[in-house]
Amino acid sequence: MFPRRAISSRRGFLFAAGSIVGVAGASRIARAETPKAPPGAVLYDVPADPTKEQGRPVADGSYGTRSQFETEVRMRYPTPNENTSWSLTPLDKSLGNITPSGLHFERHHGGIPTIDPAKHNLLIHGMVDQPMTFSMADIKRLPSVTRKHFIECSGNGLTEWNKPTMKTVQGTHGLLSTSEWTGVQFATFARETGLKVDAAWVLAEGADAAVMTRSIPMEKMLKDALIVYGQNGEALRPEQGYPLRLLLPGYEGNTHIKWLRRLQVSDKPFMTREETSKYTDLLGNGKARIFSLDMDAKSVITFPSGDMKLPGPGFYDITGLAWTGRGRIQSVDVSVDSGKTWYPARLESLAEPMCTVRFSFPWMWDGKTAVLQSRCTDETGYVQPTLKQLIAIRGDNGPFGSIYHLNAIQSWAVSEAGDVTNVHA
Amino acid sequence: MFPRRAISSRRGFLFAAGSIVGVAGASRIARAETPKAPPGAVLYDVPADPTKEQGRPVADGSYGTRSQFETEVRMRYPTPNENTSWSLTPLDKSLGNITPSGLHFERHHGGIPTIDPAKHNLLIHGMVDQPMTFSMADIKRLPSVTRKHFIECSGNGLTEWNKPTMKTVQGTHGLLSTSEWTGVQFATFARETGLKVDAAWVLAEGADAAVMTRSIPMEKMLKDALIVYGQNGEALRPEQGYPLRLLLPGYEGNTHIKWLRRLQVSDKPFMTREETSKYTDLLGNGKARIFSLDMDAKSVITFPSGDMKLPGPGFYDITGLAWTGRGRIQSVDVSVDSGKTWYPARLESLAEPMCTVRFSFPWMWDGKTAVLQSRCTDETGYVQPTLKQLIAIRGDNGPFGSIYHLNAIQSWAVSEAGDVTNVHA
Numbered sequence: 133m134f135p136r137r138a139i140s141s142r143r144g145f146l147f148a149a150g151s152i153v154g155v156a157g158a159s160r161i162a163r164a165e166t167p168k169a170p171p172g173a174v175l176y177d178v179p180a181d182p183t184k185e186q187g188r189p190v191a192d193g194s195y196g197t198r199s200q201f202e203t204e205v206r207m208r209y210p211t212p213n214e215n216t217s218w219s220l221t222p223l224d225k226s227l228g229n230i231t232p233s234g235l236h237f238e239r240h241h242g243g244i245p246t247i248d249p250a251k252h253n254l255l256i257h258g259m260v261d262q263p264m265t266f267s268m269a270d271i272k273r274l275p276s277v278t279r280k281h282f283i284e285c286s287g288n289g290l291t292e293w294n295k296p297t298m299k300t301v302q303g304t305h306g307l308l309s310t311s312e313w314t315g316v317q318f319a320t321f322a323r324e325t326g327l328k329v330d331a332a333w334v335l336a337e338g339a340d341a342a343v344m345t346r347s348i349p350m351e352k353m354l355k356d357a358l359i360v361y362g363q364n365g366e367a368l369r370p371e372q373g374y375p376l377r378l379l380l381p382g383y384e385g386n387t388h389i390k391w392l393r394r395l396q397v398s399d400k401p402f403m404t405r406e407e408t409s410k411y412t413d414l415l416g417n418g419k420a421r422i423f424s425l426d427m428d429a430k431s432v433i434t435f436p437s438g439d440m441k442l443p444g445p446g447f448y449d450i451t452g453l454a455w456t457g458r459g460r461i462q463s464v465d466v467s468v469d470s471g472k473t474w475y476p477a478r479l480e481s482l483a484e485p486m487c488t489v490r491f492s493f494p495w496m497w498d499g500k501t502a503v504l505q506s507r508c509t510d511e512t513g514y515v516q517p518t519l520k521q522l523i524a525i526r527g528d529n530g531p532f533g534s535i536y537h538l539n540a541i542q543s544w545a546v547s548e549a550g551d552v553t554n555v556h557a
Numbered sequence: 558m559f560p561r562r563a564i565s566s567r568r569g570f571l572f573a574a575g576s577i578v579g580v581a582g583a584s585r586i587a588r589a590e591t592p593k594a595p596p597g598a599v600l601y602d603v604p605a606d607p608t609k610e611q612g613r614p615v616a617d618g619s620y621g622t623r624s625q626f627e628t629e630v631r632m633r634y635p636t637p638n639e640n641t642s643w644s645l646t647p648l649d650k651s652l653g654n655i656t657p658s659g660l661h662f663e664r665h666h667g668g669i670p671t672i673d674p675a676k677h678n679l680l681i682h683g684m685v686d687q688p689m690t691f692s693m694a695d696i697k698r699l700p701s702v703t704r705k706h707f708i709e710c711s712g713n714g715l716t717e718w719n720k721p722t723m724k725t726v727q728g729t730h731g732l733l734s735t736s737e738w739t740g741v742q743f744a745t746f747a748r749e750t751g752l753k754v755d756a757a758w759v760l761a762e763g764a765d766a767a768v769m770t771r772s773i774p775m776e777k778m779l780k781d782a783l784i785v786y787g788q789n790g791e792a793l794r795p796e797q798g799y800p801l802r803l804l805l806p807g808y809e810g811n812t813h814i815k816w817l818r819r820l821q822v823s824d825k826p827f828m829t830r831e832e833t834s835k836y837t838d839l840l841g842n843g844k845a846r847i848f849s850l851d852m853d854a855k856s857v858i859t860f861p862s863g864d865m866k867l868p869g870p871g872f873y874d875i876t877g878l879a880w881t882g883r884g885r886i887q888s889v890d891v892s893v894d895s896g897k898t899w900y901p902a903r904l905e906s907l908a909e910p911m912c913t914v915r916f917s918f919p920w921m922w923d924g925k926t927a928v929l930q931s932r933c934t935d936e937t938g939y940v941q942p943t944l945k946q947l948i949a950i951r952g953d954n955g956p957f958g959s960i961y962h963l964n965a966i967q968s969w970a971v972s973e974a975g976d977v978t979n980v981h982a
Contacts, residue, residue, distance in 0.1 A: 178673050183766060186668050186766045187669040187670040187766050188671070189640050189668055190663050190669075192644070193632070193633070194630055195629075196796055197659065197794075198620070198794065199674075199792060199800070200671070204791070205619055206615075206616075206618070207617065208617035214614035215614050219615045227701075227791065228787060228789075229703060229790070234621040235791070236621070238615050242611060243611050245612040246607070246613070246625070247607055249624075249626055250626075273873065274874065275917060275919060276874065278652065278653030278905055278906070314653045341610060361652075362653060364655050365660075366627065366652065367627045370623075370624050374624045449698065481704075
């Protein structure tokens with residue numbers, strides 16, 4: 133028997149008007165601009181009453197696609213060179229925790245290569261007892277593990293240091309995606325090749341036109357590095373390194389070398405272009421950080437977020453994502469008054485290490501101006517800073533200075549008309 | 558410093574030959590027939606050396622697709638009527654836990670309708686205090702949750718009762734898929750509409766040509782039923798009920814009403830066609846079960862599995878999936894000698910309730926004939942039965958009798974030549 137009183141006492145809370153029969157659609161929440169349908173989408177006729185017409189049959193040999201009414205896409209950042217460009221995940225439309233593989237953000241240094249997996253090998257050499265080459269078939273015979281991790285580009289939010297620039301959360305935070313990755317622990321390979329006693333770093337090299345390379349500490353490689361071939365239950369997508377990628381839980385995105393073809397073991401870092409001229413952080417005191425590999429704890433409200441319009445006062449379920457490169461998210465707080473008051477948010481699920489977790493907070497908007505913020509704490513005790521706190525340490529030295537690792541609290545202003553905008557508050 | 562001795566002591570274990578430099582590809586594991594590329598796949602030129610040619614640029618407004626070398630697809634079961642048909646997930650290629658949305662199994666009773674979400678509503682009426690209609694926009698304003706659950710058709714394996722029939726694990730077990738689902742708890746809706754004191758059942762109705770209907774106990778609806786609009790981080794796929802589906806964790810698949818448009822609350826079940834002439838189970842004693850809604854604990858080895866060929870003796874990582882409709886999987890055992898000896902398998906991750914969990918077991922094949930089996934136990938203490946044990950209770954009365962809820966242990970025979978076949982053992 134259902135506890136009848138409990139229902140009645142809550143009824144009408146979520147929708148102030150009580151019954152909403154007949155007002156369907158009145159409370160629609162829309163982005164200011166409707167995105168266009170992606171090219172190539174198959175358009176089926178929409179019957180007036182779908183119960184009166186036979187539906188489409190099951191196709192033999194099918195790989196399904198989205199509904200023709202679903203149109204969110206990745207947005208390319210307008211760089212001068214489209215070959216060394218990036219595209220951003222539409223976080224404003226994100227649901228749950230996993231990013232659909234087709235919407236995983238991209239960052240390429242020499243475009244997306246087309247690689248035949250039957251001809252792709254991984255060479256492991258350098259300070260090992262026995263250099264070895266592994267075909268994809270060899271790699272798939274090794275014991276595998278599956279783990280859910282985020283990847284965030286260290287340049288995520290690079291436009292937002294000095295003033296609010298991008299309109300949407302796709303623009304401010306879209307270089308973040310989460311997948312279930314499947315592959316083989318680097319430690320498994322190390323048991324096959326052996327390691328010399330002074331082995332301390334590993335150079336990872338991609339088979340793309342940039343021959344992208346990064347040096348990774350051996351401690352990290354043996355702790356939790358994965359050589360992955362699977363993403364969300366199927367093969368890696370081409371943009372994510374098909375057929376093989378290095379996955380370094382919690383490390384900045386560029387180190388997760390895609391199209392991985394070579395691991396060279398050494399006693400020191402290789403000081404490649406990507407760790408000297410790029411991916412270093414000039415600080416406020418004029419010194420620079422290198423090998424700033426861990427992604428700091430960060431969170432963002434994805435709904436409501438920039439460029440949305442709230443239809444009117446009433447109930448809104450504020451929701452967003454929190455993540456940290458240093459373990460698990462411990463808690464998330466939400467403020468609707470620009471940080472004067474903070475309330476604990478509900479975490480959707482048990483936070484997994486180096487993985488996003490969705491949070492939510494029930495908000496009854498009174499129709500007055502508001503500034504929505506989220507702030508997370510990770511299991512090390514680190515608290516996500518305000519932009520002012522971050523700039524005090526990192527400096528505010530423009531696009532040629534500290535463009536990476538912006539993890540400050542994001543603010544979304546809500547006007548009396550319900551317009552949501554990106555602000556520094 | 559890496560423990561050097563531990564490495565050396567294990568080196569050479571996985572590949573008996575030690576170094577495999579130069580033998581890349583020799584250990585490939587192939588299905589007997591190579592599937593064809595799905596129609597419409599974009600084929601890019603494959604450069605001889607991808608580091609010497611600029612790759613494809615990032616497209617603006619993109620939704621990514623698979624590599625042209627990835628070709629697994631759903632297989633339609635050859636029913637006489639393609640409109641009331643089903644297709645099976647290629648579990649032989651499955652990785653991790655999530656099923657890619659494009660490969661989620663399908664079972665339709667009147668084809669796949671095309672529904673405009675702007676015109677779709679959910680009516681809740683019957684024994685409620687206030688009947689209400691919810692638009693999709695209304696539903697998306699309600700507090701949501703995201704949970705990972707399997708869905709299994711109660712007809713999964715219906716061809717396998719009397720003799721081994723399907724060649725592959727896609728054929729024997731492919732009416733099983735797992736997704737991260739996002740939606741609203743039915744309990745949240747019930748707080749809005751209120752429920753009469755005698756409310757005990759809910760009729761769920763789809764907006765497809767079959768107007769598919771099932772009666773669900775109110776206890777289940779209030780415990781964990783979800784009204785879902787999200788699947789794996791984006792909108793439900795059309796074949797999975799776009800824009801709205803009922804999700805009943807652990808219940809047989811046909812009750813998860815797709816294209817959900819109506820919930821009618823009553824004090825008794827509605828005894829629809831799907832719960833009288835269909836989806837009942839004739840037992841060995843001549844009586845029949847109705848409302849056999851919970852899916853029983855079950856497991857299957859997906860690698861190696863039917864129609865594969867092992868290239869030769871050596872190391873193989875046996876892997877598969879286990880699931881139960883009654884909570885969490887507690888343990889999985891593996892046998893390589895037709896059930897004479899059982900060893901504990903490793904569970905890939907903490908088992909979630911009413912969700913698949915991947916297991917693995919390291920096997921050194923000596924080149925002799927073997928029969929591979931897995932057997933799971935769920936948290937209620939229920940142990941997956943042999944086919945003989947199941948038939949002793951359920952009867953072996955052919956395709957018009959007990960075709961549903963086959964959860965017996967699956968056997969894969971390995972010949973000395975390495976051929977893997979579906980057997981009853």
